Amino acid sequence: MPSLIDLRRRIKSVKNTRQITKAMKVVSAAKLRRAQDRVLAARPYAQIIRRMLANVAQAASEHHEGASVALLAQRPEKRIQLLVITADRGLAGAFNSNVIRTAGRFIQEHPDAEVQLELIGRKARDFFRKRSRNVSGEYSTLFQKVVRYEDALEIARKVTERFKNAEIDAVYMVLNNFKSLMASRLVVSRILPVELPEKQEQIDYIYEQPPKELLESLLPRYIESQIYRALLESAAAEHAARMTAMEAASNNAADVIDSLTLKMNRVRQASITREIIEIVSGAAALD
Secondary structure, eight states, X not given: OOOHHXXXXXXXXXXXXXXXXXXXXXXXXXXXXXXXXXXXXXXXXXXXXXXXXXXXXXXXXXXXXXXXXXGGOOOOOSEEEEEEEOOSSOOSTTHHHHHHHHHHHHHHHOTTSEEEEEEXXXXXXXXXXXXXXXXXXXXXXXXXXXXXXXXXXXXXXXXXXXXXXXSOSEEEEEEEEEOXXXXXXXXXXXXXXXXXXXXXXXXXXXXXXXXXXXHHHHHHHHXXXXXXXXXXXXXXXXXXXXXXXXXXXXXXXXXHHHHHHHHHHHHHHHHHHHHHHHHHHHHXXXX
């Protein structure tokens, strides 16, 4: 049985750990509010540009011009670019491991294709750098600051140029999508070639240039917005997951403290009882 001093040291250690987890929960909650505001602000833009893309693509198809747009080219998926979006830090529950596991499953499901990895986040980099040679790019400090549109622009331009030059045949990304404070949704989506939205009631635009030219200029912006929104969604989901994980850790620490305190009281009571018995026995012996 542990001694009284050992139990006191363990209780003090767990209390210090609980203070850290509580502080991390507060920090994550503050960051989550800002990240959630950015996600909610980015969603309407993504929806509007998608709706506009559908209308312009429909107009281009009526003029038989949509088939020649490079970013819509359908090719056999022999070379796939996979964007793996994780966090730069851990202590967020299964946030990173779920993404990495899904990326590994995606690679297994495409045995005949060459899957090249674009690793966004330090956790993805650390995992796949030791296990895969098909790493085409790394972004290991992107989430250590507020996500900027320039970061998404760099990634989008890279994958777009590679797709135009037929270096890759498709681009997918795997990430955690922010759903609520308590849950996130693991998503695997294709961003290239662009899958046009279903035909809807067309808005009668007045075009100053041919619809094909508009489509060619609109598609890269659409890809940029998709990647930027994915980064924002992942950042918000990370803070939500870390807040939930730190709350659970704080609750577990409280349970451990209660259990150790009960055990310490029992040890102390047993020690006091033993001392009383020794005193009584000694007094009886003197008599």
